[in-house]
Each structure stands twice: as C-alpha cells, then as structure tokens.
Amino acid sequence: MNVTILDYKSGNISSVINSFKEVAKDKVVIEVTSDLNKIKSSDKIVLPGQGSFKSCVDALNKIKGLTEALNEFAITNKKPLLGICVGLQMFADVGYEETETKGLGWISGKVSKIDNQNGKYKLPHIGWNQINIVKDCKIFKDIENNSHMYFVHSYEFLPNDKKVISATTDYSSNIVCSVEKENIFGTQFHPEKSDRIGLKIIDNFINL
Amino acid sequence: MLKNRIIPCLDVKNGRVVKGINFVDLKDAGDPVEQAKIYSDGGADEICFLDITASNENRDTIYDVVERTSKKCFVPLTVGGGVRSIDDINKLLNCGADKVSINTAAVENSKVVLESSKKFGSQCIVVAIDAKKNGDKWEIFTHGGRNNSGLNALEYAQKMEDNGAGELLVTSMDRDGTQIGYDVELMNKIASKVNIPLIASGGVGDLDHLVDGIKLGNASAVLAASIFHYGKYSVKEAKEYLDSKGIPVRI
Secondary structure, three states: OEEEEEOOOOOOOHHHHHHHHHHHOOOOEEEEEOOHHHHHHOOEEEEOOOOOHHHHHHHHHHOOOHHHHHHHHHHHOOOOEEEEOHHHHOOOOEEOOOOOEEOOOOOOEEEEEOOOOOOOOOOOEEEEEEOEEOOOOHHHOOOOOOOEEEEEEOEEEEEOOHHHEEEEEEEOEEEEEEEEEOOEEEEOOOHHHOHHHHHHHHHHHHOO | OOOOEEEEEEEEEOOEEEEEEOOEEEEEOOOHHHHHHHHHHOOOOOEEEEEOOOOOOOOOHHHHHHHHHHOOOOOOEEEEOOOOOHHHHHHHHHHOOOEEEEOHHHHHOOHHHHHHHHHHOHHHEEEEEEEEEEOOEEEEEEOOOOEEEEEEHHHHHHHHHHOOOOEEEEEEOOOOOOOOOOOHHHHHHHHHHOOOOEEEEOOOOOHHHHHHHHHOOOOOEEEEOHHHHOOOOOHHHHHHHHHHOOOOOOO
C-alpha cells in the first residue's frame, strides 16, 4: 500500500511527513508529491494545509490538473482521503479568510472566523483541547472520548449537514473538529502534533 | 476546554544544551534531542529551542538538531534565536520546526513579521519580546538582551499582533535567570492589550511561579528552562501541581 502526502507548496508539511513515516515504518510506502500520476495510483491521500484558506486553494489551483485529480480520487473513485487543518476546511463550498474563496465543495458548508466574543477568546485557538466524539468514526478507533488534541486555527468549518460531524471541541462554541463523509475524513486539529494519541489516528487512517 | 500549556525551553549553543544565568556564564549539559524527547515523553505540551548565541556565531548546527528532534518528538516544536530572514524561517520549517520565534529581526524590520506571517501563516510566527522595566514602562531589548531599542513593550506587542504574529513569547530581562518568578505585571499588561496568546518567560524558580504566570499574568502558556533542565521538577510534577491549583492542563 502507498499513502501520498500531497505536497502542493503550501505551508510546512515536514511534521506531517515525519509522523506518517514514524507510523508507517517499513510496512507502508509514504510518498510526498503533487505528481498527478502518482496521485492516481495512490491508495490513500493526505491533504495538509497551513496558512489561509485562500492561500491553500490558490496553491492547489496553481498545479494544473490537481483539483481534477483529487476530485477523481475522492469523489469518483471514493478512495480514502484525510484533510488536516486547512486541508479539512477546503472540503467546504466556500471560505471567508482574506476574501471569499471557493473551496473543493466536497462537504457542503462554509468556513468562517471563530467568534471571539469581543476578545473573551484569544485567536488563534492554539494549544491542547479535548475532543467530544459525536459519532462512530473509523479514524477514532481506540481513541477515548475527551482525548486531547493539538489545535492551531482561527477559522472553523460549518457544514450544512450535521451528520458529517464526528467530533467537536469547546472553544467559544462547539467547534467542528472532525468530519467523516463516506471515504472523506478531516481533522481540524493536528494529529501529527498530538503526541502518541495523534499518531494513533494516523495509524487508524493508514490501516483503513 | 482549552488547556494552559507548559513549555520547557532548551537553550542551545553549538548544538548542545546550555542554560545561562542572565544570558551569560553558560554551562554545558546535554544533547538537545535526547532532552527534548524526555520532555515530550513526560507530557510537555510543546518544546522550545532557543539558539542563544546565534546572532553572533555559526548557527548551522541548529538545523541538524531541529531535524533530528522533529523525527522523535510529535508535539509542536518552536525554534528561535538568530532568525533574521524569510529564508531562515523557511529553512527551520523545512527541517521540522512547527513555529519560529523572531526577536531582533522583528524589531529592526517589522516587515519580516508581516511577510513571514503572510507566506507561512500566523500559526507558525511567534514574536519574542525581551523587555526590561525602565521607570513605569517596559522597553524592548534585542541581540540576546544586549541592546536597548527604547521601544515601548506594550505598543510594540500591539504592533506585532497587527503585523500577523500568531503568539507572543514575552521574557522579562529583569527576571530571566533569577528564579524569583515571572514579571506578572508585564505579562498581564501585554496579555490584556492583545488578542493573541501570550507565552510567559523569564524567572521561574518554583511551581508557584507557573501558577502566577497563568493566574496573575493571564498567560496562555508558561515557559521555563532551568527548573526542568536541572531536574528540580519534572514536567509531570508541574502539571499535577497546576491541576491541584485549579488550572486546566493536559494530563
């Protein structure tokens, strides 16, 4: 099996690479690429994302044929894909960071700034927060409810269909921090930075 | 609920861990990678490396340290010291740092913060503020505490938030290395002024100082070096103590 970590020149993905390689050991091949042919032949894809919604979407669009290849992979062929942080946010129809920007449209909804309640909540939401698992989710196998995960973000995904939500976290409101829709998985937190428990989520995804 | 973070900091010189008293008189003690691993296994919420004499010396050793650490520690890693340019930031991130802290360069050229937060995202840009009390205000020092910029720390903190800093790492130069506690007045003044998280640093000698940093200083995270490095307390003991004082921590 091979897992492709999508390198589309947006943000720092070395921690994602390190964590997947740590979990995969020699059993699974971890590719780091944006090569369209390699994407097509992958078994699984990881879509990381750092920086703003707009900068990530722009970076995806800059690579000719990439969004089409991702659509084919995740929507047509229904192969497993994991979005992390802005990678998850890009599943939405639209994001409002910097300016209104069209997302991948895989999970209907929008990405808006977290309400800081007039300064009561600092933004970005940085640090360890507990996740409240709201539905059975394949990547949460053997993950206890209320486990701590590492977050760093100022925007939140608001999906229209609440049934896709697999976990929330409490910061200003119940923020959606994980989604699962058929073969599409996403975490707003960073499993690659969430210590052993985060590595377990990565392990679950690799072993799907 | 978001937890307050405990961040052990390792001062690194020429690839080795040291801890200075008031930034001078360094003692050599250990391999940073091994030390970082001990901290992350012990429950550290993040790890911080400060390449202390980096402004003046050959600093390539830090890249190797960061690269080796990031393959062993799966909690966030912040690296600071001698970060001058977008290129330096890029190099550290590529080696596996999750955040980079910028000190002198941010004072000399505020565009560095503006441009780097645009390019890499605010989440990885920490502005380090070294402040010293002068009369009834605090002034910003640079070059590892050697130069007084004359800038007002509160105004500067606000400006760095506006420029896109994701967090502020505030060190009291009066307290650093003294072990008498954070300058909680300074921390509280800055934390009240900005809407981004503040990491308190400088002066921790016992666990009550960590409590004060959060309760009185209003810090989101507390950073300490020597109390952990010399084994006075473990990260676990620190967390249990904070928990016993009603401070939310990840245990």
